[in-house]
Amino acid sequence: xxxxxxxxxxxxxxxxxxxxxxxxxxxxxxxxxxxxxxxxxxxxxxxxxxxxxxxxxxxxxxxxxxxxxxxxxxxxxxxxxxxxxxxxxxxxxxxxxxxxxxxxxxxxxxxxxxxxxxxxxxxxxxxxxxxxxxxxxxxxxxxxxxxxxxxxxxxxxxxxxxxxxxxxxxxxxxxxxxxxxxxxxxxxxxxxxxxxxxxxxxxxxxxxxxxxxxxxxxxxxxxxxx
Numbered sequence: 237x238x239x240x241x242x243x244x245x246x247x248x249x250x251x252x253x254x255x256x257x258x259x260x261x262x263x264x265x266x267x268x269x270x271x272x273x274x275x276x277x278x279x280x281x282x283x284x285x286x287x288x289x290x291x292x293x294x295x296x297x298x299x300x301x302x303x304x305x306x307x308x309x310x311x312x313x314x315x316x317x318x319x320x321x322x323x324x325x326x327x328x329x330x331x332x333x334x335x336x337x338x339x340x341x342x343x344x345x346x347x348x349x350x351x352x353x354x355x356x357x358x359x360x361x362x363x364x365x366x367x368x369x370x371x372x373x374x375x376x377x378x379x380x381x382x383x384x385x386x387x388x389x390x391x392x393x394x395x396x397x398x399x400x401x402x403x404x405x406x407x408x409x410x411x412x413x414x415x416x417x418x419x420x421x422x423x424x425x426x427x428x429x430x431x432x433x434x435x436x437x438x439x440x441x442x443x444x445x446x447x448x449x450x451x452x453x454x455x456x457x458x459x460x461x462x
Contacts, residue, residue: 247269249267250268251438255433264278275452280397283299286428294418302425305453311417314415317407326389437452438450
């Protein structure tokens with residue numbers, strides 16, 4: 237037998253009675269699963285009253301979260317990108333045993349192949365001609381130099397320094413964006429709190445057919461909710 241699907245929670249009707257710039261009260265209604273979500277919806281509707289109405293998605297999320305839950309952080313601080321591991325120091329004792337002199341290695345020349353379909357007399361004449369034309373000089377050599385471990389180590393150190401600088405700049409950039417967003421959100425909350433005053437925040441209980449007042453989070457600032 238298949239398991240029964242869990243029933244989703246019912247939407248609840250919430251009412252916000254508020255004043256704008258000390259004008260006459262206005263009522264707004266929202267359907268949400270809980271009071272926090274209802275406050276977020278109300279905060280989203282108040283963005284049009286801000287001096288800066290063009291907010292990015294992150295700014296909207298931070299603003300609505302901060303308004304509905306003033307005691308909780310509206311944004312998670314970004315984790316710093318870890319730095320690469322240190323490059324181990326060179327072992328000077330090993331360096332003394334390494335010789336960086338060129339090593340000459342002969343280049344092998346592949347022997348020429350004769351035509352297997354040619355007659356034996358022709359092959360013999362070719363072999364004799366090859367022996368006559370044989371090079372009497374030494375075979376060419378290629379000089380191969382072993383890499384200097386000091387140069388290799390210095391290269392690795394420089395590459396790590398470049399990567400470290402890149403990561404530090406990236407971490408600084410992300411932290412700056414985080415700090416700036418927090419400051420913007422704090423300023424916007426203060427601005428909207430000067431203009432908006434909630435007179436009533438209530439939830440409708442359909443079983444009793446009554447509106448019940450809900451306590452609104454109180455922020456430790458000049459903003460007061462009743």
